[in-house]
Amino acid sequence: MPNQALLDSRYRILRTIGSGGMGVVYLVVDTSKENKIMALKISSTGHDPSSADEFKSEFRSIRGVQHPHIPEVYDFGMLAERDNALYFTTEFIDGQPLNKLNSEWTPEQLREILVSLCRALAFLHSRSLLHRDIKPENVLGRLDENGRFTLLKLVDFGLAAISNKQSGELSGTLDYLAPEVIRGDAHTENSDLYSLGLLLYRLAAGTLPFADQDPMSAAKLRSQTELPSLLRYRSDFPVGLADVISAMIRLKAKDRPPSPRHVIALLNEREGTEYPYETADSSRAYIRSATFVTNxxxxxxxxxxxxxxxxxxxxxxxxxxxxxxxxxxxxxxxxxxxxxxxxxxxxxxxxxxxxxxxxxxxxxxxxxxxxxxxxxxxxxxxxxxxxxxxxxxxxxxxxxxxxxxxxxxxxxxxLKPLNTEGVKEFVQTTFPENSFPDSFFTRLYSGTLGISSALQAALKSLQENELLRIGLFGWELLPGEWKHGLQDDVSCYVQAKMTSLSSESQDELQLLACSSVPLPDNLLNQAVKILRKAAPETKVTGNSLTETGWIDNSDSGRLIRFDAVRESISQAMSPETAKAMHSLLRSVWQTIPAPDEALREREVLYHDFRAESWQTPGEDADRILQHAIDKGLLAWARELLIWCVKKEIPRQLKTAVYVALSRIEYIKGDTAQATELLGEILDRGQAEVTPANLSLVARYANLEEKLGRTDNAERLLDQTLEVLTPENSTAAASVYGTLAWIAFKKGDQEKAAQLAEAGLSRVPFDAADPGFALLLNTFATLAFYKGDSDTAAAYWQRCMEVSQKLGDRKNIANMYNNLGVLAAQSGDRIRARQLWEQCAEIAQDINDIHRLAGIYNNLGVDALETGQLREAEEYYLKSLTLFRRIRGPREQVELLSNLGELSYYRADYPRAQAFFREALDLAAGLGDKESQIEPMVYLGKLLITLDHLEQAENTLTAAQQIAHDAGVKKGEGQALEGLAVLYARNGMTEKVNEALELAHKLMPNDVDPLAAIHLNLTECRLHAEKGELEAARNALNNARQVADIKWDPYTAARTEVYGLLFAHEQLDEKQLQFALRKLNVFPDFLWGLHWAVARENLKNKTTQKALEEFGKGVTILKAITARLPEQDRESFLNSPLIRQFKSEALDARKLLKAD
Missing domain, CATH: 3.40.50.300 (P-loop containing nucleotide triphosphate hydrolases)
Structure with a gap:
């Protein structure tokens, strides 16, 4: 065909890309689309209905899809000049099939293929599409000079949309079909994952299993037997990645990961990688590919x-x-x-x-x-x-x-906008896997009016601001402020509708747009009459606006129902018109009878401020704003106050505005912004402390402490003590409560208790102010950490009552959270979840992101304590996402440290090390040395595990010094505990004893029982390693006498193993099975349990069983080692305990041979 010929009057052929039995593919330019280069595929199967259906299916299945790993298709048509042959155009992919692109694939490249194609499959499966023919030939890629992918696409969707295949029919390439499909069962999402797993197997091993058989025989074998490990072909292959691929190609579908995202989660778990379920680009594909656009x-x-x-x-x-x-x-x-x-x-x-x-x-x-x-x-x-x-x-x-x-x-x-049901349908087709509440769809409609372009823009904004997040099981809505503005198409729609209304109706809408509450009919009628200069007896408002569907009519009055309508009308008004409307509403609210005096006061204040009249006295403004906040009217107050701080506020009102807005920002969870606002009126804490500003200074110091600026907080609080009088109980409660909390955080429990008691003695027990609530919470927290749950419960309950009197919903939520923690600790998990759900409900209602993040953290702890480690990590990561959004740096450090501990428990040492180092970097950036102590101690212990003794000593010594200087006794004690292990490794007995003795003094049993348990367990191990069995048993008994060793699963597991391994305790078969279930999630203890059981078998002369147990231990150690970088593997396996394990295993093997 000549190059200049146009196909379908628009496509100019550049060259032929390929041809085959199904057709020919040309590289073309579309002259109707600015000469865009694309591929054009023509079917050459004549008018065969089955082939035509398959050709149409390939186009239909991915029509409208814009995904980074799926080719975009453009147009479908028939060529009259080719006997009405079918064609479609698609994105030109300048790449090669994987089987031709490379001959030897590195693990890094294979991980990239795995994760990218999992994201593509997750998208397809969310739309109930199956690919059905995944193989190397159907994945096109391109590599740069460094071997990194610059392009990777899953292609050939000819079988993807054929959903009516019956059992017994084979579709796809036989070499890559799942066992259940070979046996005649239906193709499922899991079958796609099997094919992907086999594709990776082929690339990694260079061959398929049973390659010496003909295709049908090989397929039959695959449908009957588990496949050999990749390690058979590549002994140097990463074990973690090999395990993931093996999991994808299990014989039974139920034994494979249930979804593509579960595959990514498994890869991260086994390899210590941190691949997100979706990238920003692949996440946007869900919105870009939405096809449902009109009513x-x-x-x-x-x-x-x-x-x-x-x-x-x-x-x-x-x-x-x-x-x-x-x-x-x-x-x-x-x-x-x-x-x-x-x-x-x-x-x-x-x-x-x-x-x-x-x-x-x-x-x-x-x-x-x-x-x-x-x-x-x-x-x-x-x-x-x-x-x-x-x-x-x-x-x-x-x-x-x-x-x-x-x-x-x-x-x-x-074409009309979508109604609320249409919006729900739109969202559910865009994000098929979701758990969105009905309130989400209502709010989305209010901001977009169902206009499809606005809906897509709103969803994109929510996604970019991380309010829409993809989790393991689908899309989730996280709390936070919706920041997308009014979309132009919405304004156009509202203004077009406005022009069809009468001038009276337009006035009425402008007044309603300026009001934050429903306007009573008599008030609205009076305002419109003043505007229209109508006679007093004239009724100028009526039902003409009802037909718009924009107005809510209730007993309270009229209100614009939708945010988008209100915002559009407000934006269309000139500043002068808006001020005049607010001034009018202020005067009418002052003169018209109102059933609720508090409402009248709020609205007079609101319109006074918005009209920029500033006539309200400062004391009245402060009282009205604080009352509104106490009643939970945070959105009303915040909208007004944020508007105010952008204006030139008179001096007499500035304090009231900034104090109220600071309180709201704290309730919302933005501690940094709350502190900044108070600092604005207190000269960043440099203002002189006087009786007049005493309470504000105490509050500012409390916020400074929450941001980790403890030294500045203490300086300010010391100044407040100089002017504190017996009459100022509110300030006394806040001052003593914060000082007690600082002492508690430093580990000085005695000083903390003294300060808390001093504060309580200064405040009547029937008081009801925020400072007293803080003091009660601090006292209860001290009791909780001492293990006195009854006292903690009593004071938290009293704090709840005070907070309810104050209407402090934030603190009410906090008390539900704390009481939930107590319930969880006592083993009443049902009660704990009920309390946390009540907390979450309030937090969601008041948009308290800080508290919601805390609830996610608690749910993570709860999942951890039930052995659900993956769920625990998921909750921790959600919590971390929220704390990052609200700029809670100390909480981020704590969560990163928690994630490091979780990975440490799972013996995923590289991942643990990464989390600990990130926590330390963040804490160092804040200049918060105290926050560095915990991750530094755990990192030091981890470095001992990896046998990096010099690094460990430097880390633990630094942690001890920081803790000592800061007066954090627990942190210093834990650092000394780690150093004792290190000294024992180096044979420095005298230093071991000194470190342990000082650690016991710093962490007595009654101050922090959990820390004391672990200190005694460490002592048990150190005695056992020196052959001091009796001393080891005494230390173990001491641990058990401190408190309930079921405090948490990790403590219980460690106690169980140490009893068996170091104190030579015995288990019967029933106890052994229970221990195996309990320790299954803690690999570093599980191999120790098998070692202990092997020793018991050797005592009983059952050498064969002992070897089996040693073998199980070896398998676990291999899995742990496989996660480690190459340079860490040898040192880890060379640690004394593992050397002893290997020595005993070899002795057992020799004994069996001798027998």
Whole structure:
């Protein structure tokens, strides 16, 4: 074919890319789309219905998809010049099939293939699509000079949309089919994962299993037996990655990971990697690929039109009328694709020159936007083609006023915004796997009015701001502030509707847009009369606005129902008009009788501020704002106050505004912003402390402490003590409560208790102020950490009562959280979850992200304590995401340290090390040395485990020094505990004893029982390693006498193993099975349990069983070692305990041979 020939009057062929039995693929430029380069695939299967269906299926299955690892398809059509052969165009992929791209794949490249294709499959499966033919030939890629992927696409979707395959039918390539499909069962999502796993196996091993057999025999073997490990072919292959691939190709589908995201989670767990379930680009694909864009009525009418065409009828032409943003272009494009796929010839016309001629004219002509064409020429073309019964589908905002008679017969179809149910359907088709509450859809409609372009923009904004997050089981909505603004198409829609209303109705809407509460009918009528200068007896408001659907009518009055309408009207008003409206509403609220005096005061204040009159006295403003906050009217107050701080506020009002806004920001969880606002009126803490500002300074110091600036907090609080008087109980409670908390955080429990008791003695027990609530909480927390749960419960309950009197919903939520922790600790998990759910409900209602993040943390702890380590990590990561959003640096450090501990428990040492180092870097960046202590201690212990003794000593010594200087006794004691282990490793007995003795003094049993338990367990191990069995047993007994060793699963597991391994305790078979279940999630203890059981078997002369137990221990150690970097493996296996284990295992083997 000549290069200059155009296919379908638009595609110029550049070259042939490939050809085969199913057709030919050309590289072309689309002259109608600015010469965009693409691939054009033509079917050469004639008119065979089955082949045609498969060809159409390939286009239909990924039509509209815009995913980084799936090719985008553009247009489908028929070529009259090729005997109506079918074709479609697609993104040109300049890459090669994986089987030709490379011969030897590195683990890094294979991980990239695995994760990328898992993301592609997760997207497809969320839309109920199966690929069915995953193999190396159907994955195209490109590598740069460093061997990194610059492109990776899953292609060939010919089988993807064929969902009616019956059991017994084979589809796909036999070499990569899952066992259940070979046996004749239906293809499932899990079958796709099997094929992907086998693809990776083939790339890694260089061969398929049973490659010496013919394809059918090999397939039969795969359907009957588990496949050999990859390590058989590549002994140097990472064990973790090999295990993931093995999990994907298990014989039984139920034994494989249940979803692509579970595969990524398993890879991260086994390899210590941190691949997210989706990248920013692949996440956006869910929105970019949304196909449902307009209302049900329009879709139904077009579906009827399609059926009429298929029956050979001649339906009337249609004019699709809509304002911008209603999805008209997408609707037309999708409808054209459906018609073409049904065998109906179509043409899309975007310019006058593209109008078809009479010869070879199509059955249907689409003109998406008539304003782009010469109207007279368009009418002429419609008239010329009338004898050929061409169906016209035109689109535009409005027909010209001088409408030609030839268009009078067109059916006008108005495209309307979606209703609330339509919005829900839109979201659920965009994010098929979700757990969104109904309130989410209501709020989304309020901000977009169901206009599809605005919906997509809103969802994109939520995604970019991490409020929409992909988790292990699908999409989740996280709490936070919605930051997307008003979309232009929404404003256009509202203003267009406004022009059809009377001037009285427009005035009424402007007044309602300026009001934050429902306006009573008498007040609204009075305001409109003043505006219209109507007679006093005239009623100027009525029901004319009801037809818009924008107004809520209730006993309280009228209110604009939707945020988008209110915002659009407000933005359209000039500043002068807005001020005049607010000034009018202020005066009317002052004169009209109101049933609620507090409401009247709030609205007078609101409109006084918004009119920039500033007539309210400072004391009144402070009282009204604090009362509003106590009543939970945070959104009302925050909107007003944020507006105020951008203005020139008079001096007498500034303190009231900034104090109230600081309180709200703290309730919302933004501690940094709350502190910044108070600092603005206290000269960043440099202002002189006086009786007048005493309470504010105490509050500022409390916030400084929460941000980790403890030294500054103590300095300020010391200044407040100098002016504190017996009469100022509110300030006393806050001052003593914060000082007690600081002492507690430093590990000085005695000083903390003294300060708390001093504060309680200064405040009446029936007091009801925020400072007293803080003091009660501090005293209860001290009791909790001493192990006195009854006292903690009593004081937290009293704190709850005080907070309820104050209306402090934030603190109420905090008390539910704390009481939930007590319930969880006592083993009442059902009660704990009930309390946490109550906490979460309040936190969600008041948008307290800080508390919600804390609840996720608690749920993580709860999951950890039930052995659900993966769920625990998921909750911890959610909590970390929220704390990062609200700039809670200390909480981030704590969570990173928790994640490090969790990985440490799972013997995932590289991941643990990464979390600890990130925590330390963040704490160092804050200049918060105290926050460095815990991750530093754990990192030191981890370095001992890896036998990096010099690094460990430096780390633990630094931790001890920081803790000592800061007076954090627990941290210093734990650092000494780690150093004792290190000294024992180096044979420094005297230093071991000194370190342990000082650690016991710093961490007495009654101050922190959990720390004391672990200190005694460490002592047990050190005695055992020196052969001091009796001393080891005494230390173990001491640990058990400190407190309940079931405090948490890790402590219980460590105690169990140390009793068996170091104190030589015995287990019967029933106890052994229980221990195995309990220790299964802690690999570093599990291999020790098998060692202990092996020793017991050797004592009982059952050498064969002993070797089996040693073998299980070896398997676990291999799995742990496989996660380690190459440079750490030898040192880890060379640690004294593992050397002893290996020595005993070899002795057992020799003994068996001798026997």
């Amino acid at each position: 049900r009525e329009a879709r139904q009418i077009l579906a009827i039109t399609r059926e009429s065409l298929l029956r050979g009828a001649h339906p009337e032409s249609i004019f699709l009328r809509s304002l911008p943003g209603m999805g008209r272009s997408s609707l037309i494009k999708n409808f054209q694709s459906e018609l073409t796929l049904s065998g109906i010839s179509c043409r899309t016309v975007n310019t006058t020159t593209e109008l078809p001629a009479a010869q070879n004219c199509p059955r249907v002509v689409f003109v998406p936007e008539i304003s782009k064409l010469d109207y007279e020429i368009l009418c002429g073309s419609i008239h010329e083609l009338a004898p050929y019964r061409v169906l016209w589908i035109l689109g535009g905002r409005q027909l010209p006023e001088t409408c030609d008679f030839r268009l009078n017969s067109f059916r006008i179809l108005d």
